[in-house]
Amino acid sequence: MSRYFLIRIGQSLLAIWGIVTIVFVVTRMLGDPAVLLLPLGTPDSQIQELRSSLGLERPMVVQYLDFLGHAVVGDFGLSYQSFRPAMEVVLERMPATAILTASSLALGAVLGAATGFAAALARGRFLEFVVMCFALAGQATPVFWLGILLVLFFAVELGWFPTGGWDGPASLVLPTMALGIFVAANITRLFRSSMIETLSEDYIRTARAKGLMPRTIFMVHAARNALIPVVTMLALLAAELLGGSAVTETVFSWPGVGRLLVQAIDSKDFPVIQAGVFLIATIFVCINFLVDLLYTLLDPRIRLGR
Amino acid sequence: MAEPLFRIRNLKIRIQNGGETGYPVNDISYDLCENETLGIVGESGSGKSMHVLAMLGLLPRGLAVESGEIVFAGRDLLKMNAQELRNVRGKEIGIVFQDPMTSLNPVLTVGRQISEVLVRHKRLDWRSARARARELLELVGIPDAERRMRAFPFQFSGGMRQRVMIATALACEPRLLIADEATTALDVTIQAQVIDLIRSLKERFGMSVLWITHDIGVVAGFAETVQVMYAGQIMERGPVRSVFYNPASAYTWSLLKSLPRPDQVAGEPLYQIPGQPPNPFRLAKGDPFAERNPFATPRCFEERPALRPVGDVQGHEVAAWYDLKTRIRETGGAE
Amino acid sequence: MRVSSKFGSIAGIIGVSLIVLLIAVALFGPLLGLASPTANNLMARLAPPSFNTTKGLHLFGTDQLGRDVLSRTIHGARVTLTIGATAVLLGGAIGIVIGLVAGYYGRWVDAVLMRIVDVQLSIPLSLLALLVVGTIGPSLQNLIFVLALTSWVQYARVVRGQVLVVREREYIQSAHAIGLGDVRIIFQHILPNVLSAALVIATIELARVIILEAALSFLGLGVQPPSPSWGRMLAEGRSYMSSAPWIAIFPGAAIFITALSVNLTGDWLRDLLDPKVT
Numbered sequence: 006m007s008r009y010f011l012i013r014i015g016q017s018l019l020a021i022w023g024i025v026t027i028v029f030v031v032t033r034m035l036g037d038p039a040v041l042l043l044p045l046g047t048p049d050s051q052i053q054e055l056r057s058s059l060g061l062e063r064p065m066v067v068q069y070l071d072f073l074g075h076a077v078v079g080d081f082g083l084s085y086q087s088f089r090p091a092m093e094v095v096l097e098r099m100p101a102t103a104i105l106t107a108s109s110l111a112l113g114a115v116l117g118a119a120t121g122f123a124a125a126l127a128r129g130r131f132l133e134f135v136v137m138c139f140a141l142a143g144q145a146t147p148v149f150w151l152g153i154l155l156v157l158f159f160a161v162e163l164g165w166f167p168t169g170g171w172d173g174p175a176s177l178v179l180p181t182m183a184l185g186i187f188v189a190a191n192i193t194r195l196f197r198s199s200m201i202e203t204l205s206e207d208y209i210r211t212a213r214a215k216g217l218m219p220r221t222i223f224m225v226h227a228a229r230n231a232l233i234p235v236v237t238m239l240a241l242l243a244a245e246l247l248g249g250s251a252v253t254e255t256v257f258s259w260p261g262v263g264r265l266l267v268q269a270i271d272s273k274d275f276p277v278i279q280a281g282v283f284l285i286a287t288i289f290v291c292i293n294f295l296v297d298l299l300y301t302l303l304d305p306r307i308r309l310g311r
Numbered sequence: 312m313a314e315p316l317f318r319i320r321n322l323k324i325r326i327q328n329g330g331e332t333g334y335p336v337n338d339i340s341y342d343l344c345e346n347e348t349l350g351i352v353g354e355s356g357s358g359k360s361m362h363v364l365a366m367l368g369l370l371p372r373g374l375a376v377e378s379g380e381i382v383f384a385g386r387d388l389l390k391m392n393a394q395e396l397r398n399v400r401g402k403e404i405g406i407v408f409q410d411p412m413t414s415l416n417p418v419l420t421v422g423r424q425i426s427e428v429l430v431r432h433k434r435l436d437w438r439s440a441r442a443r444a445r446e447l448l449e450l451v452g453i454p455d456a457e458r459r460m461r462a463f464p465f466q467f468s469g470g471m472r473q474r475v476m477i478a479t480a481l482a483c484e485p486r487l488l489i490a491d492e493a494t495t496a497l498d499v500t501i502q503a504q505v506i507d508l509i510r511s512l513k514e515r516f517g518m519s520v521l522w523i524t525h526d527i528g529v530v531a532g533f534a535e536t537v538q539v540m541y542a543g544q545i546m547e548r549g550p551v552r553s554v555f556y557n558p559a560s561a562y563t564w565s566l567l568k569s570l571p572r573p574d575q576v577a578g579e580p581l582y583q584i585p586g587q588p589p590n591p592f593r594l595a596k597g598d599p600f601a602e603r604n605p606f607a608t609p610r611c612f613e614e615r616p617a618l619r620p621v622g623d624v625q626g627h628e629v630a631a632w633y634d635l636k637t638r639i640r641e642t643g644g645a646e
Numbered sequence: 647m648r649v650s651s652k653f654g655s656i657a658g659i660i661g662v663s664l665i666v667l668l669i670a671v672a673l674f675g676p677l678l679g680l681a682s683p684t685a686n687n688l689m690a691r692l693a694p695p696s697f698n699t700t701k702g703l704h705l706f707g708t709d710q711l712g713r714d715v716l717s718r719t720i721h722g723a724r725v726t727l728t729i730g731a732t733a734v735l736l737g738g739a740i741g742i743v744i745g746l747v748a749g750y751y752g753r754w755v756d757a758v759l760m761r762i763v764d765v766q767l768s769i770p771l772s773l774l775a776l777l778v779v780g781t782i783g784p785s786l787q788n789l790i791f792v793l794a795l796t797s798w799v800q801y802a803r804v805v806r807g808q809v810l811v812v813r814e815r816e817y818i819q820s821a822h823a824i825g826l827g828d829v830r831i832i833f834q835h836i837l838p839n840v841l842s843a844a845l846v847i848a849t850i851e852l853a854r855v856i857i858l859e860a861a862l863s864f865l866g867l868g869v870q871p872p873s874p875s876w877g878r879m880l881a882e883g884r885s886y887m888s889s890a891p892w893i894a895i896f897p898g899a900a901i902f903i904t905a906l907s908v909n910l911t912g913d914w915l916r917d918l919l920d921p922k923v924t
Contacts, residue, residue, distance in 0.1 A: 016764060023765030031781050141657075145906035147857050149864055150898035153884055161888045207413035213369055214408075215428045215479065216401030229418050245770050252861045256884070266773075267865055270780030282769070282777050290768045305463040306417055 013297055017290045024286040025076045028279050029069055081280040086269075091276035095262060095284055101171060102254070102261035106246040108181040113188025114239055120189065121196030121235075126223065128201065136193065143190025152183040152256035169258035180257040184250060188242050195238050199231040206230070233303050237296055244292040247285070315342040316487060316519045317366075322379035324358070324365055324543070326591060333591035335374070336362045337543035343487070348513065348520040350530030350537045350551070352566065356588050358543035359523045363489050365389075367404065368396045384486065402432040405480030409492035411472035415464035421448075421475050422460030428482040447478040451508060470501035474508065481512060488513070489521045494529065506533055527566045531555060536626070539563045542589035542599035545618065549627030559621040559629035561604045561638075598631065606638035658914020664907030672727050675720035683721040684872045686711040695892050707892040709882065718874040719896050725875050726904065729786070730856045733793035734848050737855075740794065741801025742844055746832050748802065749809025760806070763799050771796040775858060779867045789868050793859060797851045804847055808840040842919040849912030853905045860901050876901050 056062055060071065075081065081091040124136040159179060160168040167176045203209065204227050212226045251263035258264070262281060269277040324336035336358035343349050353359045364370050366381050366388055381388045384403065388396065408414045416424060425447055426440035435443065441460065448456035451474040464472055473493060480488055490509060494502040510533060513520050522534055530537050531551060538548035539562060547560035558564045568582040586603035595601060601611035610632045618628040695707040695715075706715035748759040766774070775792045782788050812818060813836070821831050862868035863877030871878065876897035883894030 016761075017768075019761060020765045020768035023762075024769055027765075027769070028777075031777060141906060141909060142902075145853070145902050145909055147860055147880075147898065147901050147905070149861060150880060150894070150901060153880065153887060153894055153898065157887045157891055207408065207410060208416040210369060211408060211414045211476075211479075212416070214367055214400055214406045215431070216397045216399070217427065217431055218397065221427070221431070226416050226419070230416070233418075245772070251772065251776055252864055255865060266776060266780075270776065270867070278777065278780065282773060285773055286769045289770055293768060304418060306465050 010298075013294060017294050020290050021287055022073075024290075025073060025283060026069075028076075028282050029072050032275055032279060033065075076279075076283060079280070079283075081283065082276040084269075084277045085274045086272055086277070091274075091280035092284070094277055095265065095280045098260060098262045098265045099284075101259060102247060102263065104177065105180055105184065105250075105254075105259060105261060106243060108177055109184035109188055109246065110239065110243055112181055112185030113192060113242070116185065117189035117192025118196055118232075118235070121193040122200065122223075122228070124193065124197040125200030125204065125231075133197075137197070140190045140193040140197075143186050144194065146187070146190075148183050148187045148250065149252040149256045151186060152180065152253055155179045155183055156256070169256070171260050176257075180253060180259055183256075184246060184253055188239075188246075191238060191242065192235060196231060196235050199234050200227060203227045203231040229303075233300065236299055236303060240292055240296040240299065244289045247288050247292070316345045316347075317381065317383040318342050319362070319366075320380045320382075322362060322365065322381060323377040324361055324370070324374060325377040326374050328373065328592070331592050334377075334594060335543050335591040336365070337591075337594065338379075339540070339543070339545050340379075341538060341545060341548065343519055343521060345486075346517060346519055347536060348522060348534045350522045350524065350534030351540060352524060352527045352530055352537060353540035354525055354588055356542070356591065357540040359540045360491050361543075363406070363491060363521065363523065367400050367406065368393070398432070401428050401480075401485075402483045403485050404487045404489065405483070405485040406489040406491060407473065407476045407480050407493040410496050411469050411476055412496070414476060415472055417464055420461050420463055421467070424464075425475065425479050425482055428479055432483045444478070444482070447482055448475070450512070451475070451478045451481075452504075453478075469497055470505060473497060473501075473505055477505070477508065477512070481516065484516055485518060487519045487521065489523070491523045492525065493522075495524065495526070502529070527563075528570055539566070542594065543591060544599055544615075545630060546600065547621075547627075547629040547631075548618070549621065549624060553621075553624040553627045557622070557624075557627075559627070559635050560600075560631050561606045561633070561635060562600045564635060564639075565603075606633055606635065606642055608633050608638070655914060655917075657910045658918070661907045661910025661912075661914060664903060665911060668723055668904060668907065669727065671720055672723040675723065676717075678720075683713060683718040683874045686713060694890070706896045707890065709879070709890070709893045710886055715879075715893060715896050718879060719876070719900050721874045722876045722879060722897060722900060723904075725869055725873060726856055726859060726901075729790055729793065729859050729869070730852050733790045733855050733859075734797060734852045736790065737794035737797030737851065738801050738844060738848055741798035741847075742805050742837075742840070744798065745802040745805025746809055746836060746840070749806040750813060750828070750832050750836065752810075756806070759802070763802055766799050771854075772858060772861065775862060776865075776867065779862060784862075784867045784870055786869065786873075789859065789862065792862075793855045796858065797855060800847050800851060801844055804843050805840045808843050809836055812836050812839045846912065846916050846919060849908055849915055853908040853912065856904055856908065857901065 060068060063071075079092045083089060084091045084094050087094060120136050120140070124133045124140075127133040127136075156168050156179060159165050166178050170176060209222060209226055212222045217226070250261075251267050253259070254261045254264040255267055262285065266278065266281045268274075269281065319342075320340045322336055322339050323334060326333045326335055335356065339358070339362065351359045361370070361374070365374075365376050366383070368388070368391075370376070376389055379389070383399065388399065391399070415421070422441055422444055425444035426435075426437060429435045429440040429443055430437060433440075445456045445460055448459060453459055453471060453474055459467075464475070467475065476493075488509070493509075494505050497505060506529065509520065509522075520534075522530060524530060527537075527539075534551055536548065537551050537554050539546045539554070539560060541562050546562045547554060547558065554563060555567065558567060565582065565584045569584065571581060584603055585605070589599055595612070596615070597613050598604070598607070598611040598616055601607040604611065614632070616630045616632050618630045621627040621629050706719060708714055709718070744759055748756040775796055778792045778795065779788055818831065818835055821835050826835075859868055860875070860877035860880070863875040864881045866878075866881065868877055869875035879897040880894050880901075883890070883892075883897070886893050
């Protein structure tokens with residue numbers, strides 16, 4: 006058990022190291038940062054000066070180790086745009102992304118669990134058909150298109166909510182709906198199939214043979230087992246959303262990390278890109294690790310070890 | 312033997328598969344008395360498990376009772392609504408299924424799975440239900456019951472899990488215990504322990520036992536009455552000794568002949584029943600076993616035999632047109 | 647079981663028909679004699695969808711430069727399907743080979759390859775795509791490269807899992823015994839066994855890649871103008887949402903239908919082939 010977690014921690018660290026390396030390699034692929042930093046037509050002598058001040062003349066290995074050393078403490082240099090520490094620039098966008106992630110996950114989980122449960126119980130009936138049609142449609146709808154349609158209808162036509170930006174809790178409604186529907190569609194399908202699979206298990210027959218009430222059978226005996234994959238899926242979606250849903254945030258002009266990254270890419274603000282990717286990937290790795298922990302809590306077979 | 316505890320009359324179960332209709336249980340009738348132990352023997356597809364599932368209202372999708380009645384303690388189970396049936400299941404009828412690996416819920420503690428029956432049927436609060444569940448675990452021979460209450464099924468061995476299943480089935484002191492291939496998945500030594508356990512519990516609780524198995528040998532030392540089923544029909548039934556020493560159905564005879572015996576000559580092959588197991592969608596119009604029966608007479612292929620008494624042994628009946636002993640003599644055995 | 651599998655195959659047939667229809671539109675649509683997808687017509691800017699032919703026939707209306715939205719949507723199908731299919735095939739080829747090698751050779755080869763897979767899986771795929779395209783610059787080749795890069799992992803994981811099972815089968819053991827070379831065993835004897843799983847992954851990946859492509863194009867990091875792409879059209883149409891909603895609605899609907907038909911086909915294939923994908 007503890008050995009398993011040591012291995013998992015090792016894997017997580019390895020993954021983070023891999024990410025830092027990828028970030029290093031990708032940004033070096035761009036060519037000479039000194040050339041990119043300075044305006045076109047800058048004399049060579051000036052470029053050389055900057056190169057040495059940035060330490061670019063040192064061997065690649067040394068540069069890499071230096072980069073690693075700074076990355077570990079979250080130091081990616083100053084943003085080319087605001088000349089503030091890049092990590093700071095990224096971190097101040099985190100709350101907006103976190104709020105949106107939390108609200109859309111909550112909406113998606115509740116909606117998805119309810120409809121998935123209903124579809125599993127209404128097996129073979131019209132209700133199941135309707136729910137599954139909605140889920141399929143929800144899965145195939147690009148979130149940003151849905152976002153645009155929601156803005157058009159609820160913000161532009163009806164004027165109920167702001168079209169974008171952060172302007173009090175009302176601004177949260179439309180982006181939450183867009184992302185929440187996407188989350189719900191995935192959860193619905195997964196929960197339904199997992200419920201149906203669970204309901205055909207032998208232990209459900211045992212539960213029925215014991216004369217238990219259907220409520221107990223569905224909620225305690227079936228749902229507890231069927232929810233295990235759903236929880237994993239939710240956590241993975243959380244990780245994906247915490248990474249800043251770049252497109253959704255752009256559609257709603259949401260002041261989150263995703264939009265920041267898109268802007269940073271546009272303006273070639275590499276320290277911010279590096280800091281952002283590093284932060285998001287680290288969060289992602291940590292959540293994956295937590296998912297494994299959670300999994301073991303839900304499934305005693307893993308928790309107590311075979 | 313006293314009052315019949317339950318009575319099955321003309322039970323027919325239909326299976327629908329696409330356009331085809333089949334009858335995995337095809338018109339069976341029998342009684343089970345209070346305190347009786349009845350062993351039902353048959354291959355898979357004989358309808359032996361199916362008809363108890365019907366009794367409990369647990370038939371899988373696609374299967375339905377077409378006609379008949381199952382009267383348990385004076386009430387027809389087939390006429391009950393879902394709630395009435397739920398009140399019988401687990402309370403008056405306990406059942407132990409075949410595979411203890413999959414029949415217990417993997418994410419609930421063993422204690423919870425036993426206690427919940429008591430909470431449901433005996434209206435106990437969880438505290439007293441747990442106390443009673445602990446006693447039950449001790450009763451079925453699980454050591455260190457207090458600690459094991461908090462354990463999960465995967466932490467138990469197969470035999471121990473089956474004991475948990477038995478404790479669950481017996482929690483409400485049912486009048487009938489059904490063991491559906493309850494020892495099939497277990498090692499032989501464990502099998503014997505579980506059989507002994509059920510035998511002693513039967514004495515203690517004074518209940519009837521319906522023991523369903525494909526292994527005719529298991530029934531021998533344990534049941535009072537044995538009933539042999541094939542293709543959804545009862546081929547033979549009667550007191551164990553009489554049926555074993557004096558089988559009247561060619562099918563019973565084949566089952567007994569295919570058992571390995573200690574006095575068997577080494578190297579001598581076991582008897583194998585020729586042909587294919589029955590298909591519920593293609594039922595013969597005559598005796599269902601006729602096409603695999605070396606002693607079949609022309610009439611066997613034409614007409615379905617009804618149960619008739621065998622000799623003068625009380626309760627020994629067979630569904631066959633032929634007289635087995637005569638036929639064996641006439642054909643010189645089954646070679 | 648029966649009811650839903652019947653429903654599943656009807657849904658599958660709908661999905662396959664839609665895909666065939668989309669491919670037909672992509673192939674033959676440009677032959678319909680519509681206006682060129684890149685021809686500006688400032689006289690007919692923002693014309694709503696109509697059968698009116700005074701400003702030229704614009705069934706789906708025109709955009710802010712007076713380009714025919716129907717024609718652009720049709721050409722967008724070309725672009726999207728080409729990119730999606732190429733990326734999925736490329737990612738598939740890479741992923742299958744890596745999965746085969748990892749599963750077949752096991753030991754350290756497997757360990758190294760699977761750690762690489764783990765690392766890649768620990769970066770959100772959309773972020774990886776954003777990072778790479780953002781740095782190497784948007785172009786058609788780069789886009790396909792990045793999409794393939796995000797999709798090889800799934801193939802590799804699943805194929806490896808299948809190989810581990812197949813490897814132990816007797817006919818593989820006997821292929822070893824009669825001295826067949828590794829390459830021959832891998833490609834002639836193991837590969838056919840993993841193809842159905844790979845096919846199911848391909849449909850899942852195709853839907854994902856199409857949406858990701860649209861998202862990248864939407865952000866201006868995908869297909870570059872003037873080449874029509876659904877994501878790009880959505881981005882352009884966004885500013886005219888209140889005055890000319892059709893500019894964004896039609897390409898969005900096209901993405902929706904494409905993703906839906908691919909998903910339907912994928913679900914059906916999964917039921918049909920029933921590989922253990924997850």
